[in-house]
Amino acid sequence: QVQLVESGGGSVQAGGSVRLSCARSGFLYSDDCMGWFRQAPGKEREGVAVIDRYGNSLYAESVKGRFTISQDAAKNTLFLQMNSLEPSDTAMYYCAARGQCWDPRNFEIGRFNYWGQGTQVTVSS
Secondary structure, X not given: OOEEEEEOOEEEEXXXXXXXXXXXXXXXXXXXXXXXXXXXXOOOOEEEEEEEOOOOEEEOOOOOOOEEEEEXXXXXXXXXXXXXXXXXXXXXEEEEEEEOOOOOOOOOHHHOOEEOOOEEEEEEO
């Protein structure tokens, strides 16, 4: 069983930075991916960034060049460094994990079967 706990959300002004962390416990017994997804009020949950255990990553077009996903395998922790934040980045951010994943080319949100509770990021103009 995999458990995920996010931290690091908060309120920031436009142009500012926030770093999210996701602590993971438990193991997936195959090539796996971890990712960040977000959901704004009244909108569907969308992929932000995903990374496999080899470091291959995928980003949403809207965050490329501003957000960076990384992981500390030894500490089982996933990070999302968010720079140059915009009001449109305001959302609940979720950490997720799935097995049988390598070199992600699509977010395939439905294949992520482990989710954290989410952490709110609010960007004011």
